[in-house]
Amino acid sequence: MNDRAQTYLPGTHPDLPPPPSMVGVYGWLRANLFSSPVNVILTLLAAYIIYLAFPPLIQWVFINADWQGDTREACRREGACWVFVKVWLRQFMYGRYPSTEIWRINTAYAILALGMIPMFIPRVRGKAWIAAFLLFGYPVVAYYLFYGSAFGQVVVETPLWGGLFLTLVIASVGIVGSLPIGIVLALGRRSRLPIIQSVSIAFIEIWRGVPLITVLFMASVMFPLFMPEGLTIDRLARALVGVMLFSAAYMAEVVRGGLQAIPKGQYEAAQALGLNYGKMMALIILPQALKLVIPGIVNTFIGLFKDTTLVLIIGLMDFLGTIQSAGTNPQWLGFAIEGYVFSALVFWVFCFGMSRYSQHLERKLRTTH
């Protein structure tokens, strides 16, 4: 029946399917993994690295790990001892914050989450009001929740603050506080008035040129000398001021990038309308420039979030600090790795999530073609 060759008129032959070696799993493998001798070797090498690294890791993290129990003795197997993390979790999250008062921190988290969720939903109206509350109202609410003293609440002194909670406080205060300073510095650096410009440049370059550690050292040993007699500042507040000044310099450079990206015509049009400098900046230039630099601000926040770990060097018990102190607890010696892996995971989730979010914003805010 079919052995007779079908004949076609010229140009009417239907397209033949691609050869089997070019499509499907086989074709994909050939194109992406084994396209040339060099690629074959590279693939085998990469596969070998994966073989060396991942099976032992999975064994350690999941298969041979101990999950049950709440004493050191519960960890008998050779894998990870997640009991360690379980027992110390409250410390890792809240430090030495009194356990009866932890609801205050959780309430603050909940308010923040409630405020943040509408920001991600495109249909919600009045985002500006929510943003204004988050930026200006929320810090006050959070301060009274965390520290207390209002509404007859117990005061929780800052040395008791710790864990991931403290890390988040330092990073958020640092970024929210540094934004206005950074904007002023960026405007100053772009100013045509020589003294204002040079003061801004000097400030920015000095803070950007030194490591955060020296800034924190300065905050912890020099700030007490700077203050008038009798006035002592809390250790946390000193660190916060240091972090804020430090990140303000970086923020200024980010904002400056946005200011430079605004076409000159916008400045000229604003001046042609008769707006003075303040109105021109507040109504025309800054709204556009800040929108441009939102991804840059998120990136600065990621960097700051990672850098807050340094405060443990001046003796504050941040997330890494509590992990470190739990690992050196005589009863739990030898479980440092579990602590590090846990904190690495938490930091990674935060930073990776934020960097993905900033990439998403960058795509969403790109209004040009």
Added chain:
Amino acid sequence: MAVERVAERAPARPPVWNDPRFRAIFFQALVLALVIGVGAYLVNNTLTNMEKRGIASGFGFLGTTAGFSISTTLVPYTEESTYGRAFLVGLANTLLVSVIGVFFATILGFIVGIARLSRNWLVAKLAAVYIETLRNIPLLLQIFFWYFAVLRNLPSPRQSFILFDIFYLNIRGLNTPAPVFEEGFGWVLLSAVVAVAAAVSIVRWARRRREETGRPFHTVYTSLAILFGLPTLATLLAGSPLHWEYAVLEGFNFQGGMVMSPELVALVFSLSTYTASFIGEIVRAGIMAVNRGQTEAAYAVGLSPGLTLRLVVIPQALRVIIPPLTSQYLNLTKNSSLASAIAYPDLVLVFAGTVLNQTGQAVEIIAITMAVYLTISLLISMFMNWYNRKMALVER
């Protein structure tokens, strides 16, 4: 009449506070007064406080005997040395970490960046996992991990990990062979200097000749031959004045060779792997920034793939890569100050830590420490500006 009327309608001189020139001067004077005022207030407070606490001021302490010991010293240092000498030791240690870190971070970063662009799916994904993992975890955590969790748990010298039969990694650190210079090594050094000078002048001469006559010259092979040939020749003529002293296990510890302390190993390792993840992204962005049309145009004018890469792609990619790369080097140098968290005696630990605690002269010491980092960063940004000017696209 008409003239008068125009003069009448001409706007009155604006009040002085609306005059831009007056405003400029006024605001600048205000800022200057503010800065000076705050500065004077702080200085005044500081001086009063220091007087109250009986802290001396001035830099005289740099000449006093330090009286503490430092584990890693590149500069000769004993307990009788001065604080100034301790400062030099710390500075040298910081520079040591930075230089080794920059070296390894560059190599690893370029490998990772190119691997990320590989057409091999597995290699590209592996590089992506490397980058996304390392750069999203705080550096201090990585340093702690490598130091406390890995290097502190290494076996004793007798059960060292052995790499290539000459490197031994154990709980006391990394034992490496040490170079031993004998008489006549000066000649080898001299020949190396001469070789560099010769190579540079040949490259210049060849470029001038090419621009004048159009005749090319194989500068790469010639200068490589000179750079390697001349020192080798000198070594042979001087009777091999360079030996390597290998570390040998004797009893419970190694004798001979050099040893890098675990702190140094952990610091260099974490600094270079962390910075490499950033350099990898920079390299990738740099290569991707070269327009595909450039490669196609190079092929169209008949350049071979090798020449295309060397003459068209790499020079343009480097233009994009070098500025952020230098700022990563700067970051690495600044991040090396985390050394103080694992007790590696760098500038911050020795000077802003121990010396500050002993003398209490916070202001001077923090100022010196900051000035050192500022100087390094200004030097690097000067280099960057020079490079940018040199490499700036000549627009016609």
